[in-house]
Amino acid sequence: TRSTRPQRLLGAVRRTATRGDPRSVVRAIDDFCRHTEWAMNVGDEKGTGCILDSVVSEVSPATVLELGTYCGYSTVRIATLLPPGAKLITLEFNPDFALIARQVIAWAGLEEKVHLVEGSSGDLIPLMKEKFGVKSFDLVFLDHWKDRYLPDTKLLEECGLLQKGSVLLADNVICPGSPDYLEYIRNSPKYRSQHFKSHLEYTKVEDGLEKSVFLG
């Protein structure tokens, strides 16, 4: 049977990236997606350009939650920039994506920093404290189903997983878009938000990320 896109992306990583070299894994996926086959990775413009990399470096988080692993591209991007001892928990609902992502993360040599958990964010977020020993998240990267951004943000608040200064960074707030999330986060007194205009990965379509600091 025909391979899947994530399988072809993993093949490109194995063929062109150096084991244990996260930057070469990121470059291999960007090249594959730009020249061979588009895939929904946050990409090099929203990634390197400045935003994702600069927010991670600026926050220098000890605990990160990523919602939506897909093939592990942003997982590798973020994990490479984490300070020693920092942990990234990434949640993926789709078992096929999770299987590929584990292999991409392993190829980058980042297994120690990353804990990939399969399941739905709605089910797993309430378990973060008791099962994963998380007190709160310094950074949350929202990149999963766009209609889950708002309910999961409210769930993070209710579960006491955000503290003063916690940063939420949401991909695709313009395309495909998450209008209810934007409406909530921009009008809530509990957050200070900033929009970073960009483009849908590997295209010229308007997109952007929304960075929101939890004020407690």
Ligand SMILES: O=C(c1ccccc1)c1ccc(O)c(O)c1[N+](=O)[O-]
């Ligand atoms: O939803 C899509 C999508 C919708 C339709 C077709 C392909 C992808 C998408 C597009 C760009 C993204 O950066 C992204 O994270 C997603 N996603 O699924 O989470």
Ligand SMILES: [Mg+2]
């Ligand atoms: Mg995205």
